Amino acid sequence: MNALLTTLWHHIALLIRENILIPLIFGVAVISIVAVYRKKSRHDLTKKQGIFTFLFSFFWLFPFQITLISRIGKGTVEPLKDIFGGWIITRSKYAFELGCIENVLMFMPFGILFCMLLISKGCNAKRTLFDVTAVSFLMTAFIETTQLLTKLGTFQISDLVYNTLGGLIGAILYILINKKIKQKKAT
Secondary structure, three states: OHHHHHHHHHHHHHHHHHHOHHHHHHHHHHHHHHHHHHHHOOOOOOHHHHHHHHHHHHHHHHHHHHHOHHHOOOOOOOOOOOOOOOOOOEEOOOOEEOHHHHHHHHHHHHHHHHHHHHHHOOOOHHHHHHHHHHHHHHHHHHHHHHHHHHOOOOOOHHHHHHHHHHHHHHHHHHHHHHHHHHHHHHO
């Protein structure tokens, strides 16, 4: 168990160290553009809208950063070498391969934020779950196809499943938590 936690900690540290800067800059750029546009149209951006816009922009670009952008200039790989791989946690001599967990976790924030956006626009929960699942799948399909064409990563069916599942889990969590909050406010 200690080796698993150590591996998880090292993966998180690497993820933060190598993949946060570009989505962070993108989020700041988007929020700046939105703020200027809103100011020109005489509708100031509220703090809540600003935070949401930044987070949505950040977590929209984050999967692209991890799976594509960070690999540019690092050489190419054979994109179809492991098409059916990545389904389970495996242990090597010194660490664990946590790709399946990382893929689910990577899309959960996007699922939460996209769900928030759809519900704030009046969509019902069932339709929202479908839309979040579809968009998560389409984003992943785009990423996987781009990896295939550019040879910047391996095309894996497991990534399609786990990323889509992550978006769906994020949306379900948001819906359940939002429902609980509304129930508490009603009582």
